[in-house]
Amino acid sequence: MLGETGPGRVRHVKGATIRDVARRARVSHQTVSRVINGRESVTAETRDRVVRAIRELEYVPSAVARSLSSQRTHTLGMVTTDVSDHFFAEAVAGAEAEARKRGYFLIIGSIEEGSEDDERTYLRLMLERRVEGLIVAVPRLRLAEDDLLADAVARIPTVLVASDIDLAGADHVDIDNRRGGHEATAYLAAQNHRFIATITGPLDWPSARARLDGYRDALRDAGISADRSLVEPCVDWGLDSGRRAAERLLESAPRLTAIFAQSDLLALGAIAALRGRGMRVPEDVSVVGFDDIPVSSVFDPPLTTVRQPMREVGELAARLIGDRASSPRKTKGARHMLRAPLVIRGSVARLDGSARR
């Protein structure tokens, strides 16, 4: 099996092309193309010859050449916040599954916290690769006034995930965070809690603000007046932040009987801090989280939390793109909200009227 690459040129294992196969099977390259694409109108006998030649030459068709010629890449791009965050990993998994079901490949760009203009770079690279759709799951997106994103939207179907940027032409997919925050808080109020604190995520995340809005809505609905000292924002969504926030709350609002934490990790951190102060959960302080990460159910106590269906978010995003691609372009983007249901477990206690502090 000597390389017939011609003199000089050494090229690693010069792959066979459609024409090499054609020559070997003594047909035209077009006939090979027909066989590859399973078109009718090829004699069984010819087909056999071609198939054999393909096998003998270990021919693998080039998706690159095919894309150039057919103007289709069958590729979706997804730009996300760091995939090592469980939350986004789920969304990627969902999008990937749905994309593949529809015959698309997913290329991802995962943005590390702290790096500069990465979303711009990724957007540009994906446009260059001629992705046929774009999923942007970067909550803190700073691209609002950016031409680049608008440009992308103008060229290809684009879905913004968990973003509050309002870009005509783009679809939006998000969790109904406001409602989720409302449900969590209303549930605490229904258990007779009146001093309900909240530990929020970073307030430059739209989801954090929406959950906070939901929290406030619920307090108002329950006739509880808002108290600024009961709201404790964090710089990130992690355990340590939750721990520290709980400690600050215990200083500033010692009368609290319940905490709505905007993530499960914040909640778990808060619980750890409460325990550190000798308080019991839920007997002394009730806690509700947000996310429903896998361990929430085995935690002690099992965490009552709001479940985010991130996988479905990813799936929906990919599906919307698929629909856009196949059907005539709708003019305006829609905003799709997925409900985040409250999962009641054991971290909330009912306060009987007399027991209010």
Place this chain on the structure above:
Amino acid sequence: MLGETGPGRVRHVKGATIRDVARRARVSHQTVSRVINGRESVTAETRDRVVRAIRELEYVPSAVARSLSSQRTHTLGMVTTDVSDHFFAEAVAGAEAEARKRGYFLIIGSIEEGSEDDERTYLRLMLERRVEGLIVAVPRLRLAEDDLLADAVARIPTVLVASDIDLAGADHVDIDNRRGGHEATAYLAAQNHRFIATITGPLDWPSARARLDGYRDALRDAGISADRSLVEPCVDWGLDSGRRAAERLLESAPRLTAIFAQSDLLALGAIAALRGRGMRVPEDVSVVGFDDIPVSSVFDPPLTTVRQPMREVGELAARLIGDRASSPRKTKGARHMLRAPLVIRGSVARLDGSARR
């Protein structure tokens, strides 16, 4: 801005090509190419004209055409088990970061549990896309005798992650699971435990078998004879499996004083089951996990566990590919083992000699 696409052909928003830009800037397309690629030897004035034309036409170079012509795709492929598994998501994140640092894009194929011949499909698709390197992180890979994988290895730099398939020419990256299992078990033995049970992952995972080997090694080293009733395999790595396994163990081996669970979730499930039986951790039974997932540290008790540096695994895999690609091809693949260190927290109690049951 009327489309100059020619009569008939409507084509959505026909993108400008290098030749369109050339025409507008009154230069040859080659000069445009030079400008795009930042080559010297273009007059500042010419460059300006070209840059302006690019902007006016909203020209975005086509990576597809470039790839076809230059025979480089700057793309790495990664086939993994479902990325919604935190473990693999970390590896993907690491690989992605490292790849991009080296100018590569990552396309991923995430294999859902239960689907049929997906790894074959993905491999084929990635080969078609002419990825310049391949990371295969599918522990349960059934491709041992498969021509397809061997084919891939022959064509492009390939790294197998956490696989025990021995494929000459491929690099291997893995956690040193045997040593990790040894450390966990040895630590328990050093705390005077003698009846040390283990809850394993599915034994068709090489990592599960290696950890089990490490467990046995450690028992032997400590002069403890093996007891089959102390080994409890599970069908998956999840919480429920851990819970059920612990319950079975309590039946079959009531004298156990310690459990080495092969994943943190298994460990947490086991702890939940133990508590359900009224036993305390670590006072009655000590538990060690494996993984060090984010919540392990706040669990009650904080979980002593073996930390898996999955992110680094991904990074290393991408780096190896980068090295292979740039340096002359080494003949044989190497096996790289990353150490998984024991993280001591609070879920193990020291048994004093008299207290042995």
Place this chain on the structure above:
DNA sequence: GGGCCGGATGTGACCGGTAACATAGCCCTA
């Protein structure tokens, strides 16, 4: 038996870049 039809196959252009080489000025030196 000529013409038409339709299936099987071949031909040449084209997709949008890059590479190699050609060419045209220009400056410098002998």
Place this chain on the structure above:
DNA sequence: TAGGGCTATGTTACCGGTCACATCCGGCCC
């Protein structure tokens, strides 16, 4: 002042497929 060498730019082929259309051939109809 001719020739060498360098810079700026243009020309043409090529990467490996797909597409549109041409061609060939056997069967069928009148």
